[in-house]
Amino acid sequence: MGHGFVRRPVYMWNMIFWVLNNLTFVHSHLLSRTMRFLHISPIYWKRLLVIFAFGLMTQLLGRHRQKSPSQAFTAEHPLFSPSTQTCQPKSHIVFLKTHKTAGSTVLNMLNRYGDRNSLTFALPQKHQFNYPSLFNANMVRGYDELNKPTYDILCHHMRFNLPEIRKLMPSDSFYFTILREPATLAESSFSYYHSVSRVFKRAPNLTEFIAHPLYFYKPGEKGNQHARNFQWFDLGLDPDTPFNESLARAEVREIDRVFHLVLLSEYFDESMVLLKEELCWDLDDVVNFKLNSRESSTPLKEKEKEMLWAWNALDLYLYVYFNRTFWEKVERFGRERMYIEVRRLRERRQQLAEICLEDLDPVRGNEIKENGIKPFQFGQEKIMGWVVKMDLEPNTRAWCVQMITPELRYKNILDAKQFPGSVRNGSKPTGTSAKLLRP
Numbered sequence: 001m002g003h004g005f006v007r008r009p010v011y012m013w014n015m016i017f018w019v020l021n022n023l024t025f026v027h028s029h030l031l032s033r034t035m036r037f038l039h040i041s042p043i044y045w046k047r048l049l050v051i052f053a054f055g056l057m058t059q060l061l062g063r064h065r066q067k068s069p070s071q072a073f074t075a076e077h078p079l080f081s082p083s084t085q086t087c088q089p090k091s092h093i094v095f096l097k098t099h100k101t102a103g104s105t106v107l108n109m110l111n112r113y114g115d116r117n118s119l120t121f122a123l124p125q126k127h128q129f130n131y132p133s134l135f136n137a138n139m140v141r142g143y144d145e146l147n148k149p150t151y152d153i154l155c156h157h158m159r160f161n162l163p164e165i166r167k168l169m170p171s172d173s174f175y176f177t178i179l180r181e182p183a184t185l186a187e188s189s190f191s192y193y194h195s196v197s198r199v200f201k202r203a204p205n206l207t208e209f210i211a212h213p214l215y216f217y218k219p220g221e222k223g224n225q226h227a228r229n230f231q232w233f234d235l236g237l238d239p240d241t242p243f244n245e246s247l248a249r250a251e252v253r254e255i256d257r258v259f260h261l262v263l264l265s266e267y268f269d270e271s272m273v274l275l276k277e278e279l280c281w282d283l284d285d286v287v288n289f290k291l292n293s294r295e296s297s298t299p300l301k302e303k304e305k306e307m308l309w310a311w312n313a314l315d316l317y318l319y320v321y322f323n324r325t326f327w328e329k330v331e332r333f334g335r336e337r338m339y340i341e342v343r344r345l346r347e348r349r350q351q352l353a354e355i356c357l358e359d360l361d362p363v364r365g366n367e368i369k370e371n372g373i374k375p376f377q378f379g380q381e382k383i384m385g386w387v388v389k390m391d392l393e394p395n396t397r398a399w400c401v402q403m404i405t406p407e408l409r410y411k412n413i414l415d416a417k418q419f420p421g422s423v424r425n426g427s428k429p430t431g432t433s434a435k436l437l438r439p
């Protein structure tokens, strides 16, 4: 599990050590006089030199991040260990990719990180882990109960099932997921799955569905997950359970116990900053372009939102709970610090967009001629994508292409990398590049 690039941030304490170190060497005679003047014995002076040298070493290696103790997270899921004040990039990761929540953008980031650092993905046999069935370890390609392979990242669409996940993922894995406000999620889901989901097919339009959901919804029918408590379902829970506060609270607390971080798609950039901090990653590891967005969406009236919240009461409970924990984390991170970090992230995104993209706005899929980066079109929705400039230096272009490679395409690339020689998926593994340099 290599992390094949050098970290660049310069940390204050390392800088101080570096400056002192240079002063020590350049002005050693001056220093020794000062030490004598201050009545510090040569033995202490030597010890100080060792400390300075150590400072220089850490500065040069730049692998460990110094964190200010005042920013320490003391919650159940610490953002970093306050005792050591350093962190190591995490590479054992379980991401529950919920549906219609910006999960594809998060997934792309995980794909890139794992690809660049030669991490091993637990990949599905086909496109996803037999969704909507509950996840089972045997759905992972190459998994073998007796001779267990080791995996670093599990991140493709699945219905969460912790005991099975624990069979294959390391015990120190970092669990995270992403949620979206249930009414806008319902609007996205209705438009995306309208042509495939039986319940939605029966409804002439979203307005009718919102007005009479029970008329169209038949419990236990295939495809129902798209129509009610979608996130609750993806978390492995029963979306048809009648709402009951104490049950909802117990389930949500259990989710909070298992997941180290729950992101919010409405606050995507703040989410990326928290994630970067928790994973001890670099800014470039979490910078992204929005993927899988529709050309347009239907604005909801207040009344419609309320009706959708009532219909998706379990998802609403989930969202409200994790909205609170999210902002508590932001508070502990520091609002001012968050503001600065979000600005850095946006500036970097803008910089990369200017380097990589023909257009700073997403374009329709049919305007993208390059097959590897055409967004996956599903149902009648127009899914938007990006055009990468052609005249880029190859390394830069490969980086840019990675940032917008759609999930199925990227899955095939990773699959071909992990299972070389096996002919499947009809995809040639072009575009993987384990050691890309930043543009």
Ligand SMILES: Nc1ncnc2c1ncn2[C@@H]1O[C@H](COP(=O)(O)OS(=O)(=O)O)[C@@H](OP(=O)(O)O)[C@H]1O
Pocket (backbone or CB within 6 Å): 098, 099, 100, 101, 102, 103, 104, 105, 188, 265, 266, 268, 289, 290, 291, 292, 293, 294, 297
């Ligand atoms: N960065 C960022 N910030 C906020 N929102 C974002 C982002 N990236 C994607 N999206 C929106 O997420 C919706 C697609 O979600 P998914 O990628 O999870 O969909 S899928 O289940 O994998 O098909 C889709 O929402 P709708 O456009 O409303 O359908 C995307 O626009």
